[in-house]
Amino acid sequence: MEKRSLVTATSFCMSVLALVLLVTAIFTDHWYETDTRRHKRNCDRYGAESNDQKNREMPIYHLPLVDSTGSGGGGGTGGSRRNSVALMKPIHVGSREEELLENWRAILGMGILETECGRPLFPTHSGLWRKCYFRGVDPDIDRLISKGIADRCTAVKYHFSQPIRLRNIPLNLTRTIQQDEWHLLHLRRITAGFMGMAAAVLLCGSVVSAVGFFWEEKLTQHVSGLLFLMSGIFCTISLCTYASSVTYDLSRNPPFIYGLPGDVDHGFG
Structure with missing residues (x-):
């Protein structure tokens, strides 16, 4: 017993x-x-001539952007707006679909995603409910989070x-x-x-x-x-x-x- x-x-x-x-x-x-630290080191070492790593601080499809010059200016400014990512400012993911689509078209039209070093990759950890960036591992994503450009965690x-x-x-x-x-x-x-x-x-x-x-x-x-x-x-x-x-x-x-x-x-x- x-x-x-x-x-x-x-x-x-x-x-x-x-x-x-x-x-x-x-x-x-x-x-x-x-963990993208080895990828970043390789791109800094072998891809410096293409300046691809400059895109790490320019959020792409998961960090939407909007043109800071506004929507005005006539039809002639449409092509220049799509080709000028440098003039874009960050917006949050809940913005209007037209703005998100315009950023998609600009990025895809430039073709910068097709190079391995042209796509910004950062260390992440994820579970069933959230995907988050590691803090204190990559200074680039830390800077984006501190400026409010990127959310540390997304659902x-x-x-x-x-x-x-x-x-x-x-x-x-x-x-x-x-x-x-x-x-x-x-x-x-x-x-x-x-x-x-x-x-x-x-x-x-x-x-x-x-x-x-x-x-x-x-x-x-x-x-x-x-x-x-x-x-x-x-x-x-x-x-x-x-x-x-x-x-x-x-x-x-x-x-x-x-x-x-x-x-x-x-x-x-």
């Missing part, structure tokens, strides 16, 4: 500890990390936004981007759903294990054991789907927007 009570107490303590660790994992922002999307047709992107590529976005959202939802179910089942198992101190100890041990096994299966599924979502995101087209250069270190936290 004492041995069985010891097993029940051990099971209960382990389940509570596992529940605390699981909840911590759900809300942490260190599931996946990227991970779990809803499909209304697709927007971009002028400078072919229709078939636009459809591919939209389809990839839809599949990626499905993987993210599956990951979050199974993590939530794992936490709920683990909580139920802990409650059943605690009931074993007062009623039908042998039966509650079997039930709580099955619940713990289910929770482990759900966690395994969620880890697999999260790894699949990261791999899928990095393999999306076009690669010069979604992929990572070979000298960028990245891995799971």
Whole structure:
């Protein structure tokens, strides 16, 4: 009897500890990390002649910009506005779609994204709910955050936004981007759903294990054991789907927007 009570107490303590660790994992922002310091050193060393690294302090598609000269000036200024990124000033991501699209067209028209060193990459860490920049690792992103140009953390999307047709992107590529976005959202939802179910089942198992101190100890041990096994299966599924979502995101087209250069270190936290 004492041995069985010891097993029940051990099971209960382990389940509570596992529940605390699981909840911590759900809300942490260190599931996946990227380190771009080696990439920056390589670009500074071998790509200095192209001045690509100057774009690190000029936010691109994830840091929208707007023309500081205003929308006036007639139709003749449209081309010069698209070709003059130096005259742009930062705006926040909730601005009008027309302004965001105009920045997209300007950037894509210049073609600066197609070079590995022309795309600004910074060290990041992300979880189920947020993607954040590391502070104190890269002075460029620290400067952008301190000036209010970039947000340190952005929310991970779990809803499909209304697709927007971009002028400078072919229709078939636009459809591919939209389809990839839809599949990626499905993987993210599956990951979050199974993590939530794992936490709920683990909580139920802990409650059943605690009931074993007062009623039908042998039966509650079997039930709580099955619940713990289910929770482990759900966690395994969620880890697999999260790894699949990261791999899928990095393999999306076009690669010069979604992929990572070979000298960028990245891995799971």
